Structures are given as structure tokens and as C-alpha cells.
Amino acid sequence: MPNPASALGEAVGHLIEAGVQNIIRATVEHLGYFVDTGGKRPGVRKGTKLMLVNDTDNEKNWSFTLSKQRRLRPKT
Numbered sequence: 424m425p426n427p428a429s430a431l432g433e434a435v436g437h438l439i440e441a442g443v444q445n446i447i448r449a450t451v452e453h454l455g456y457f458v459d460t461g462g463k464r465p466g467v468r469k470g471t472k473l474m475l476v477n478d479t480d481n482e483k484n485w486s487f488t489l490s491k492q493r494r495l496r497p498k499t
Contacts, residue, residue, distance in 0.1 A: 444487055451489060460487045 448458040461473050473485040 440486055447487075447489070455492050456489045457492045458487055459490055 444458060444460060451458065459473060462471050473488050475483045475485060477483075
């Protein structure tokens with residue numbers, strides 16, 4: 424049986440997470456950082472999840488990470 428309170432809590436959590444990501448993005452992009460929220464990024468990283476694996480092989484799935492943007496050379 425689905426739990427409506429759990430579904431509501433999850434939806435609210437997603438809204439808050441998206442809002443926080445937007446605030447962080449607006450704060451750091453002009454400083455040369457990129458807010459990575461997962462998905463495909465060929466040539467930058469493998470996979471679609473943002474996984475951190477520590478020295479004891481414990482995995483943590485991150486909602487987003489910050490990375491220094493790469494400056495692309497204009498095509499000539």
C-alpha cells in the first residue's frame with residue numbers, strides 16, 4: 424500500500440534540493456565552477472551517477488557536486 428505522506432515528503436525534498444542547487448549555481452557559476460547534477464558527460468567523467476568511493480570501498484551517491492569549469496578553446 425502506497426504511503427501518501429512519504430510521497431509528499433519525497434516531493435517536497437526534491438523541490439528543496441532543486442531550489443538549493445539553483446542558489447548554489449547562481450552563486451558559483453560566475454566564479455568559474457560548474458554544478459554537476461549527474462547524467463551523461465562524455466569526455467568529462469564516466470557514468471551518470473555522482474558516486475564517491477572511499478578507501479574501504481564504501482559508496483556514496485551525491486545529488487550534485489561542484490567542479491572547476493574547463494575553458495574551451497574557440498573553434499578556428
